[in-house]
Amino acid sequence: MIAKDPKLSMEGGLAKTRRAGPLLALLVCFLVIVLDGFNTTSISFVVPKLAHEWHLAPALFTTVFVATNIGAAIGFMVSGPLAQRFGHRSIGVASVVLFAGSTLLTMYANDIASLSVMRLAAAIGLGAALPIAITAAAGIIGAKHKVAASLLITTGMSVGAVTGGVAGGPLMSHFGWQSIFVSGGVLPFLLVPTFFRILPARSPVIADAVAARVSNPLKALFENGLGAYTCLLWLFSFLIFMDVYALLFWVPTLLVDFGFSADRASVGMAAFSIGGLSGNILMTGAVAMMTLAGRLKVKSALVLGLLLVILSITGLSQVAVTPGIVLLLIGVIGAGLVNGIMGQTALAVAFYPPEIRATGVGWGHAIGRVGSFVGPAIGGGLLSLGWPVRDIVLTSVVPAGAAILALAALSLVGRRAVQKFPDSAVAEN
Numbered sequence: 001m002i003a004k005d006p007k008l009s010m011e012g013g014l015a016k017t018r019r020a021g022p023l024l025a026l027l028v029c030f031l032v033i034v035l036d037g038f039n040t041t042s043i044s045f046v047v048p049k050l051a052h053e054w055h056l057a058p059a060l061f062t063t064v065f066v067a068t069n070i071g072a073a074i075g076f077m078v079s080g081p082l083a084q085r086f087g088h089r090s091i092g093v094a095s096v097v098l099f100a101g102s103t104l105l106t107m108y109a110n111d112i113a114s115l116s117v118m119r120l121a122a123a124i125g126l127g128a129a130l131p132i133a134i135t136a137a138a139g140i141i142g143a144k145h146k147v148a149a150s151l152l153i154t155t156g157m158s159v160g161a162v163t164g165g166v167a168g169g170p171l172m173s174h175f176g177w178q179s180i181f182v183s184g185g186v187l188p189f190l191l192v193p194t195f196f197r198i199l200p201a202r203s204p205v206i207a208d209a210v211a212a213r214v215s216n217p218l219k220a221l222f223e224n225g226l227g228a229y230t231c232l233l234w235l236f237s238f239l240i241f242m243d244v245y246a247l248l249f250w251v252p253t254l255l256v257d258f259g260f261s262a263d264r265a266s267v268g269m270a271a272f273s274i275g276g277l278s279g280n281i282l283m284t285g286a287v288a289m290m291t292l293a294g295r296l297k298v299k300s301a302l303v304l305g306l307l308l309v310i311l312s313i314t315g316l317s318q319v320a321v322t323p324g325i326v327l328l329l330i331g332v333i334g335a336g337l338v339n340g341i342m343g344q345t346a347l348a349v350a351f352y353p354p355e356i357r358a359t360g361v362g363w364g365h366a367i368g369r370v371g372s373f374v375g376p377a378i379g380g381g382l383l384s385l386g387w388p389v390r391d392i393v394l395t396s397v398v399p400a401g402a403a404i405l406a407l408a409a410l411s412l413v414g415r416r417a418v419q420k421f422p423d424s425a426v427a428e429n
Contacts, residue, residue, distance in 0.1 A: 025140045025198040026149065029133040030156045031191055032096060036126050036133075037160020039103050039184040043068060043119060045168045049177045050115075060112060067120040069369055075127020076366035080359025083132060084217045088358070089199035092132035096188050096195060099125030104185025107178035130157075131362035136199055138349045138357065147298060150349040151283060154342045158277040165273065217359035221352070228413045230360070233347060234367040236406040239399040240340035241368035243309075246375030246396060247337070248272060250383070251330060257389035258326050271327040272334035279305065279335025280342055298350070299407050302343040306404050309336035310397045317394040340403060341368070351414065375399075 043064060051058045075095070083091040102122035109115040137153045138146035164180075171179045221230045251272060260267070283301060312329040315321070321329070344364050352360035382392045 022140050024194070026137055026152070028191055028194045028198055029137040029140075029153050032129060032133045032188070032195060033153050033156030034160040034163065035184065035188045035191070036099070036129055037157035038164045039099060039122060039160075039188075040068070040072070040126055040157070041161040041164050042103075042168065042180050042184055045164065046172070046177050046180050049172055053177070054111075056112070061115075063112060063116050064119055067116040068123045069372060071120040071123025072127035073366045073369040075124040075129070076131065076362040076369065077127075078124075079128040079131045079362040080356065081217050082128070083135075083358050084355070087200070088132055088136060089196060091128065092136065092199045093192055093196050095125045095128035095132060096192055097125070098122070099129060100185050100188035100192075102185075103181050103188075106181040106185075127362070127365070130365065131358040132199070134345060134349060134361055135354075135358040139200070139354065140198065147346045147350045150346045151280075151342050154345050155277070155280040157341075158273065158280050158338060161273055162277050165270065217356045218363065220356045221360055221363065226352075229351060229410065232406055232410045232413060233344060233351075233360075233364055236340075236347075236403055236410065237344045237364045237368040238371040238374075239403040239406065240337060240344060240371070242371035242375035242378075243396050243399040243403075244337045244341065244375070245372035246379045247330075247333065250376065250379045250392075254389045254393060255326070259323055260326075267327065271330040275331030275334030276338030278331070279339045282335070283339045283342060298343055298346050299411055302340060303404055303407055305336035305339045306400050306407075309333050309400045312336075313393060313397050313400070317390040337400075344368070347410065 047058060047061045047064065050056075051061065079091065079095070099122045102118050102125060106115065106118040106122065109118055134150050134153050137149045141149035168180060171183065220226070255267075283305075309332070312332040316326065316329045316333075345361055348360040348364050349357060378395075379392060382395065
């Protein structure tokens, strides 16, 4: 009996993807992440409607938001190891089915407990789908363009969030809050057949020796000279998520101190999100051009964006400006920080070997989610201590500055580690 070569199995899966067409495959991965972003943010604009209809204080829905964050973190952490064991196709499709089915069932929620359970289940699927889709896109497009592909796919999160913000209001006003979860549940199911076709049946394992080495994908992130880079990448992710979510949570509240009325303070979140999407598009385009030119400098682009963030935060907190300039500065801050989230994903894709790439991407996001708890908590603590609003805003330059230092350290560590993995683009980016 002749043993089946894992490499041939992997190549067979990729051959199916090529027949399906790489552009179609990338589009499907992108749409999965768009719907991921839509579903992730949907609860934020549904809660005010539910609070009104259920006659509950909005603060009581805190458990729903906590459940969403915990579920996403679980999904990020388990996605890579499960995909390594059961295959990217099985776990990728299961992730989409889980978040689509749980989202659809959410329309039957009638209290905070049932809503929290449904959001926890949906968020596990949402968190697990992200690394699988990004890893699939990187494998489809090839080693040379894998960083640009990962950035393009990650942009889907911002597109989904903006789409939800634009379409959510009209949907709820015409069809009720349940329509958000019907849309977020039905649409992913339509992508499942094509998503199944483009994903490899097994994880991209090159040989039996490699399979043995990565029997524990999480442990593999710290072996063979990868540990220092992994720790620094996690630190960068933590700092970026901490800043992003601190500002997202508290900017609408803090804007009142900048001359905005309470009913217009929410435009700050819109400015932040639109800035983030615009920055995503510019970042993806710039990386694509750098890739074609043969010089990939993702870290340099991230440092430039963070310097603009620091300048904008300083101007916002220290200079008296008009409301229009305030929103412009918030947009620039959103562009620089949301690009940081994209950047940490791209750095993971560029650095980690294919057999542990999904685990590297997933755990980077999971550690970032820890920062998403810490940042808003610090902001709330400073508010409770009576700090001036502008001083609170100014404190957000600290994580941004620390993130720049983490990027510098990543460059130094990456140059040494890349010698072990010549296929990695981390030294150049």
